[in-house]
Amino acid sequence: MRIRFTKMQGAGNDFVVLDETRAPLNLTTAQYRWLADRHFGVGADQILSVRPSPAPGIDFEYVIHNADGGEVEHCGNGARCFVRFVRERGLTDKSTVRVRTVNQVLELRMLPDGRVTVDMGAPVFELPQVPFDPRGLDPQAHGDWARWPLPLPDGRQVPAAVLSMGNPHAVLEVDDAERAPVAQLGPLVEAHPAFPRRVNVGFMQVRSRDAITLRVWERGAGETLACGTGACAAVVAGIRLGRLDSRVEVQTRGGVLTIEWRGIGSPVLMTGPAATVFEGEVEIPL
Numbered sequence: 001m002r003i004r005f006t007k008m009q010g011a012g013n014d015f016v017v018l019d020e021t022r023a024p025l026n027l028t029t030a031q032y033r034w035l036a037d038r039h040f041g042v043g044a045d046q047i048l049s050v051r052p053s054p055a056p057g058i059d060f061e062y063v064i065h066n067a068d069g070g071e072v073e074h075c076g077n078g079a080r081c082f083v084r085f086v087r088e089r090g091l092t093d094k095s096t097v098r099v100r101t102v103n104q105v106l107e108l109r110m111l112p113d114g115r116v117t118v119d120m121g122a123p124v125f126e127l128p129q130v131p132f133d134p135r136g137l138d139p140q141a142h143g144d145w146a147r148w149p150l151p152l153p154d155g156r157q158v159p160a161a162v163l164s165m166g167n168p169h170a171v172l173e174v175d176d177a178e179r180a181p182v183a184q185l186g187p188l189v190e191a192h193p194a195f196p197r198r199v200n201v202g203f204m205q206v207r208s209r210d211a212i213t214l215r216v217w218e219r220g221a222g223e224t225l226a227c228g229t230g231a232c233a234a235v236v237a238g239i240r241l242g243r244l245d246s247r248v249e250v251q252t253r254g255g256v257l258t259i260e261w262r263g264i265g266s267p268v269l270m271t272g273p274a275a276t277v278f279e280g281e282v283e284i285p286l
């Protein structure tokens with residue numbers, strides 16, 4: 001099957017974007033995986049599908065698949081690319097667009113300087129909603145939401161803040177993000193049995209009350225140059241730990257994201273770049 005696609009990136013988190021507003025492509029998990037493959041396919045961290053409005057007051061449906069082909073609930077960097085895509089292709093002339101994912105409605109606003117601000121919704125801390133099931137953890141060592149001692153196969157325990165931005169996140173605090181054992185610890189925490197749907201793993205270095213450095217081992221994609229929902233989860237964790245103020249610059253390997261959160265019950269606002277890299281056509285294997 002021959003398809004057209006657009007390659008985009010937001011702070012180096014890269015995407016294949018598919019316009020399914022006129023007709024669904026009905027791709028299989030294997031075809032999503034092939035599109036994301038950096039050797040045999042196009043190459044991307046996630047595949048984003050733009051689909052027709054699912055309900056009044058909503059402009060588009062926003063569907064996300066990880067590089068491993070699995071469908072997931074949210075992608076923050078992808079949301080910024082989404083609004084650039086629909087405006088550049090003339091699918092809307094609005095500068096503020098409302099999209100629905102599997103479990104939430106997001107508002108995407110194009111700024112005059114080309115950056116995008118996304119209302120990412122309110123973070124969720126209640127464990128079963130994350131989803132996170134601490135039953136397997138040592139009851140004596142139960143921390144609060146911010147210091148769950150995740151036991152690793154080698155006997156170590158890593159304290160993690162556990163929360164959801166619509167998708168699950170475990171945030172670890174480190175002294176030096178650049179030297180953090182992302183490739184070693186990331187997969188172990190991603191697949192930890194306490195996370196029945198796996199988890200995204202953030203390695204956060206707090207540099208000041210309004211600046212952090214963050215690396216993220218993403219569920220279903222591995223380490224990416226930036227993770228929008230991961231930046232939101234890390235800042236929310238830092239604010240709740242009393243380490244950060246309400247507006248934080250997040251330095252990622254791919255660029256800077258600005259995250260704002262005014263506390264429990266309020267939405268997280270994320271601002272950052274979104275760029276189109278190239279348009280293409282490709283014959284997808286059946």
Ligand SMILES: N[C@H](CCC[C@H](N)C(=O)O)C(=O)O
Pocket residue numbers: 013045046066072073074075076077078167168200218219220221224226227228229230
């Ligand atoms: N790997 C994530 C999805 C993509 C999130 C990330 N690329 C972002 O910008 O938020 C998950 O499995 O929940």
